[in-house]
Amino acid sequence: MNQSDSHAGELARLFDESLSRYQAALAEAKDEPALRVVHARFVGKEGEIRKRLADALKAAPGPEKRAVGQAGNTVLQKAEELFAERLRELHELKRQAELAKKLDVTMPGRPHKLGGLHLLTQVRLELEGIFAELGFQVATGPQVETDFHNFEALAMPKDHPARDMQDTFYLRSAPGQDPLVLRTHTSPVQIRTMLAQKPPVRIISPGKVYRKDDDPTHSPMFQQIEGLCVDEGITMADLKGTLLYFVKRFFGADVGLRLRPSFFPFTEPSAEVDIECIFCKGSGCRTCKGSGYIEILGCGMVDPEVFRHVGYDSERYSGFAFGTGIERMAMLRYGINDLRLFFAGDARFTEQFR
Amino acid sequence: MKVSWNWLCELLDIPSGLTPQTVAARLSVSGVAVDAIHPIGKGLHGAIVAEVRGKRPHPKADKLTLVDVFDGHEVTQVVCGAPNVPSPTEPGKSPRVVWARPGATLPSGLTLSPKEVRGILSPGMLCAEDELGLSEDHAGILILQPSDGIAVGDDFAQAAGLPDWVLELDITPNRPDLLGHIGVAREIAALFRHEGVTWKTSAVDVATLRGSQARTEKPVISLEDPSGCPRYFAHRLSGVTVGPSPLFYRLRLQRLGVRALSNVVDATNLALLLYGHPLHAFDFAKLDGHKIVVRRAHAGEKLQTLDGQERELQPSDLLIADASKGVAVAGVMGGQTSEVSYTTTEVLLECAYFAPASIRPTARRLKLHTEASHRFERGTDPNGLAVVADACAALIVKLAGGYLSSEPTDVYPHKIPTHTLTLRPERTWAILGLQIPAQAQKECLEALGLPVRSEGTNLLVEIPTHRPDLTREIDLIEEVARIYGIHNIPTTLPKLAMTASQPLHQGMTRYRNADRARQLCASLGLLEVMQFSMTSPERVRTGEGKSSPTQPLPIDNPLREELSVLRTKLLPGLVELLRQNLAHGLADVRLFEVGEVFLPSGQQLPTEKTHVAAVLYGHRDHFLKPTSSDALDFYDVKGLVEQLVSGLGLSLLWQKPEQPSASSVYVRVATSTEAPMLHPGAAAALLSGSSGEVIGTFGELHPDLRASLDLHGAAFAFELEVPEQPRHKPGYVPASRFPAVSRDLSFFVHSETEAAKLLGTMQQSGEPLLRGVTLLEDYRQAGHVEAGKKALLFSLTYRSDERTLTDDEVQKAHQRVIDHLGRAFPLQLRQ
Known part of the structure; x- marks a missing residue:
């Protein structure tokens, strides 16, 4: 054995000894930061193995430096592999520990409660949407109205028997002033719109209206939605088509309708509109009183007298109007039998329709 | 208007195939709504008119009478339970009753047979009106007099004109001619003209x-x-x-x-x-x-x-x-x-x-x-x-x-003449969208008894004075539509001739903002309710405060006192709904309403505004059992208001802007006049950044009000005006590519100093690199913080849109902000 052999042997022994302590330290490290500390202690710039290598290189005579360097690199490579292996092992342990978690997933969740729109708001928005598809713009107006807009301009002069059809709330108005009423229908919006613009007019006006009535099927306040379409060449066939479109979109494609002639002061010809009973499909039940039909709205061709009041030429223009109750639509759709539920503010009612 | 079918049959020859139901159905779809059809005496067979010849008490029952009745041939004893059995007089002049003998059937379906009543056999019964199907009356038996002109032994149903049907018609106000049987008969004759219905002649001499x-x-x-x-x-x-x-x-x-x-x-x-x-x-x-x-x-x-x-x-x-x-x-x-x-x-x-x-x-x-x-x-x-x-x-x-x-x-000084109307057949087409031939139109009008002659293409229609509703051409078009049958009108859709410049209708901005407010409130976990616009004067006082000059608009003819004025605020009603919901056993309640309020304006029409209001009670959303830290507090309602306001397109400033700024709002302490329903120490007002007017209030419900509603825990509420102006739509600002740097700022300050003032002062410091200030801590623990002071910790964010800031730049900017704040408030910086 020559001297260089003994040098090499000594170095190998030193490296082995470091590596085995390094390996033990790695095994001791329980998490990544600790592992990195061990790594730095042995393999880092100032680490033991590097130091021993540097010392060996310094001590080695010129011709042997190369061999020492190679042996050192092998050791360092081995050290890095051990580190990487232990790191993987630690990651896996951590992952396993995390996966060991086991919850009772059947426990109730932490609530993030939904708020909700009133059923009548939902129905109104749906109706507005359906009529928007047909090009009807929403229009609104005041709920406290003048007698002129609510009655006179709609061909219901004072002391006209048709005023008996709507029990009216009056407000105190100054003497000599046009009496003020809580509007009994949304039709004054038609008047305001036509007074403000020329045809074509195509509006839908939803809103609260008031009648002096209070029982399970009549509320002193309820909501109507009314449509008005005025242009050259508008016919009752257009009215029928518009209503049929609405009925099929709202109540279902298989629901048909029929018109029954009726009377409203502001339309002529006038009609009530029935849909085939959605509960018994027309065979007769309690809701439709055996008739197979349910009344849903009133409609007609705008009366020339109304056009006269708003300055439209009734020879040139014709139009149709229709109106229904939003509550009525909701009651039919959802099987609600007491109108007063809508305005009772009971969260247990409102919550059902979130 | 009630109509007797039998009477109609006295006026019209109606083929036997046409039942009251068939006729009613046709009337209903032709403008005369039939609300109901009542059978009268239907199923009554074999009851006869009999004369009372004698009566005496039933030996075993106080309330029963034994009645001798004479049917024209013989006298029979019948047991009767009615209290009004008439006393007999001399034969031929004695009162008469209706006797359902064995074998007779009643409208109820009952067929009479001899039956023992308390030991005495009764061959049938004497009938009350309800048993005969005449009415609901069961007070006593029906009593007839000889003057009724019905002979003893006659079949009662036949003599009384039974069976009959009563049709309940809903006559519209324009058709007074239908308020009599002749008018209804005229309508039926027109509708069934092709089915053999004709008039019977009857003239009075x-x-x-x-x-x-x-x-x-x-x-x-x-x-x-x-x-x-x-x-x-x-x-x-x-x-x-x-x-x-x-x-x-x-x-x-x-x-x-x-x-x-x-x-x-x-x-x-x-x-x-x-x-x-x-x-x-x-x-x-x-x-x-x-x-x-x-x-x-x-x-x-x-x-x-x-x-x-x-x-x-x-x-x-x-x-x-x-x-x-x-x-x-x-x-x-x-x-x-x-x-x-x-x-x-x-x-x-x-x-x-x-x-x-x-x-x-x-x-x-x-x-x-x-x-x-x-x-x-x-x-x-x-x-x-x-x-x-x-x-x-x-x-x-x-x-x-x-x-x-x-x-x-x-x-009759001035005879009211008939008048003549011109009907252009093509006008009918234009209104109905259905080309009914002129001849068919003429025939419809003639069926109604209106004389029609042609003049060129037009029809001249003579209007009899019993049809005051027919004054214009359109009235005739309606008659043609009714009689021809509106089910014949086709279905088309109106051609869309909207001009692109169609304006948004008046009031629509407020309407859209109101719907936006509804969506926001629902997203924030609140449930929508809807209340009447009418309320009680007392509730208005609750909402407005005792000293408020605001007078609600009174209804002249209210249904009742509780609905006698128009509401000026939503909240008084909402707190009542809160009380009711808690009474129903609910623990956590969050309700909102978006609706109109009405205020006197001095103009012809009152001012209508849309408000959004809410009440909150109980806990935040919590997991399993709520803890005390889950209880709602003032900052919950404030947080909701902040979200709502920003969702409505209003920017929330920390203090009043130096220049009026539309679409911005700020908060200050509310006075008890501004927020009479709120706790004076937990009431805030929201003010318009442009006008400086109060547009809403929020906070904790006043303890007195809470006590009057019997609420045990704290409740919170807000009420704001829904903006009338279009929602502010900010332009897009690209996110900065450069990193932001945060610096903490911690100091002691007088405990009364409002956080918003400090935040506002920092924000308005003019420091261009400052991009955000957040309050992180409000710390006042005795022993750590001097009495009358509080320790606040803020985080300030700095960023440039042009470069990454150096530590030095950030430090200088931070110092400038601190100096600015220090000039406005006596601060004692913490290390």
């Missing part, structure tokens, strides 16, 4: 009513107000004997909803139900001066009407008077002084035409809605009076005897 007695003078009529009463027609009848009408007529009236009174009055009512034209019978002897004066009432003139009420009249009321006093409110109700009674022998029969406008105001003012006023105010036929009066006179003579003792008086 007045001559036969005159009798042979000496002629007297015609009734003297002084018509002083021909505009209110264009025509007055009167018959004079003498020698009448007033008494009850025969059963047949009494039952007919009863099933049509009219009370039978006496033969003369019943005759006027029957004529009314037949022709739809009201008549009135006066006791001629009681008319002072034997004359009628038609005039306006004197101011304060009084009249006792038939219902026993004293009516005070005014000069706008049309009055029927005699030489000295009023005897009837014209067209509304007769007076008591000249009422027909059992002593009356001479009758003045009024059949007048009153102008609608002269009747309705009086009827409304007196709140007297009668069969007469209902018809006159809708319009009767001025040219049909003689026919109606003759028919009524004939009926009086038939039921009460007597004769026409003079020529009638007919005062």
Whole structure:
């Protein structure tokens, strides 16, 4: 054995000894930061193995430096592999520990409660949407109205028997002033719109209206939605088509309708509109009183007298109007039998329709 | 309006295949809605009229009577439980009853058989009205008199005109001609013209009513107000004997909803139900001066009407008077002084035409809605009076005897003519969207009894005076549509001819913002409710505060006190709903409403604003059992308001902007005047950044209000105006590519110093690199923080859009902010 052999042997022994302590330290490290500390202690710039290598290189005579360097690199490579292996092992342990978690997933969740729109708001928005598809713009107006807009301009002069059809709330108005009423229908919006613009007019006006009535099927306040379409060449066939479109979109494609002639002061010809009973499909039940039909709205061709009041030429223009109750639509759709539920503010009612 | 099917069959020949149900269904789809069809006496067979020959108590039951009845052949004993069994008089004049013998069937379906009643065999029963299917009346058995003209042993159903059907018609206000059987028959004849329905002829021969007695003078009529009463027609009848009408007529009236009174009055009512034209019978002897004066009432003139009420009249009321006093409110109700009674022998029969406008105001003012006023105010036929009066006179003579003792008086100074309307067939096409041939249109109108002739392509239609609703071409188009059948109209969609410049309608911004507010509140976990716009004055006071000058708008004719004014705020109602929901057992309640409030404006129409308001009670969303830290507090409601406000496009500033800024708002402490419902120490006001006006308040509910509502825990609320202006739409700002740097700032400051002032001062420091300030801590623990001070910790964010900031730049900027803040507030920086 020559001297260089003994040098090499000594170095190998030193490296082995470091590596085995390094390996033990790695095994001791329980998490990544600790592992990195061990790594730095042995393999880092100032680490033991590097130091021993540097010392060996310094001590080695010129011709042997190369061999020492190679042996050192092998050791360092081995050290890095051990580190990487232990790191993987630690990651896996951590992952396993995390996966060991086991919850009772059947426990109730932490609530993030939904708020909700009133059923009548939902129905109104749906109706507005359906009529928007047909090009009807929403229009609104005041709920406290003048007698002129609510009655006179709609061909219901004072002391006209048709005023008996709507029990009216009056407000105190100054003497000599046009009496003020809580509007009994949304039709004054038609008047305001036509007074403000020329045809074509195509509006839908939803809103609260008031009648002096209070029982399970009549509320002193309820909501109507009314449509008005005025242009050259508008016919009752257009009215029928518009209503049929609405009925099929709202109540279902298989629901048909029929018109029954009726009377409203502001339309002529006038009609009530029935849909085939959605509960018994027309065979007769309690809701439709055996008739197979349910009344849903009133409609007609705008009366020339109304056009006269708003300055439209009734020879040139014709139009149709229709109106229904939003509550009525909701009651039919959802099987609600007491109108007063809508305005009772009971969260247990409102919550059902979130 | 009730209509008897049998009566219609007296007027029309109706083929047997057409049932009341078929006819009702067709009427309903042709403009005459039939609300109900009631069978009368249906299924009644074999009940006969029998005379009471004797009665005695049942030996074993106090409430039962043994009645001997005579059926024309023999006397039979029947057991009867009714309390009103009549006592017999002499045979032939004794009261009569309806006896359902064994084998007879009743409308209920019961077939009678001999039955033992408390030990005594009863062959059938004596019937009450309900058992006969006549009415709901079960107070006693039906009693007939010999004067009813029904022979002993006769089949009762046949004699009483049974079975019958009563059709309940919903007559629209434009069709007064349908308020009588003849009018309804006219409509049926038109609708079923192709199915063999034809008119029966029946004319009254007045001559036969005159009798042979000496002629007297015609009734003297002084018509002083021909505009209110264009025509007055009167018959004079003498020698009448007033008494009850025969059963047949009494039952007919009863099933049509009219009370039978006496033969003369019943005759006027029957004529009314037949022709739809009201008549009135006066006791001629009681008319002072034997004359009628038609005039306006004197101011304060009084009249006792038939219902026993004293009516005070005014000069706008049309009055029927005699030489000295009023005897009837014209067209509304007769007076008591000249009422027909059992002593009356001479009758003045009024059949007048009153102008609608002269009747309705009086009827409304007196709140007297009668069969007469209902018809006159809708319009009767001025040219049909003689026919109606003759028919009524004939009926009086038939039921009460007597004769026409003079020529009638007919005062009709200006005859109301029929008029002619032109119908352009192509106009019908344009309105209906259906090309009904001109000939078919003509045929529809003729079916209604309107004479039509052609002139060129047009139709000239003569309008009889019984159709006051037909005044314009469009009215004829409606008639054509009805009779031709509107089910024949096709379905099309209107062609879309909207111009691109169609404006957004007035008020729509507020409307859209209101819906936006609804969506936001729902997203924030609140449930929407809807309340009446009407409320009580007391609730308005709760919402406005005792010292507020705001007066709600009163309703003149409210349903009740609780709904007598229009609301000025939503919150007073919402807190009541909160109370109710808690009473239902709910623990956590969060309700909101978006709705209109009404305020006096000084203009013609009041101001209507849309408010959004909410009440909150209980806990935040919590997991399993709520803990004390889950309880809602002031900062929950504030947080909701902040989210809502920013969702509505308003930017929330920490303090009043130096320059008015639209679409911005800021918060300050609310005064108790501004927020009377809120706790004075936890009430905030939201102010407009442009006008500085309070647009809302929020905070904790006032403890006093809470106590009055019986709420145990704290409740929170807000109410804001929904903005009227379009929502601010900010332009897009790209996110910075350069990193932001945060620096903490911690200091002691006077505990009364408002956080918003500090935040606002920092934000408005003018430091261009400062991009955000967040409050992280408010710390006041005794021992750590000097009394009267608080320690605040803020995090300030710095960033440039042009480069990555150096530590030095950030430090300098931070120092500039600290210096700026330090100049405004005495700070004691913490290390």
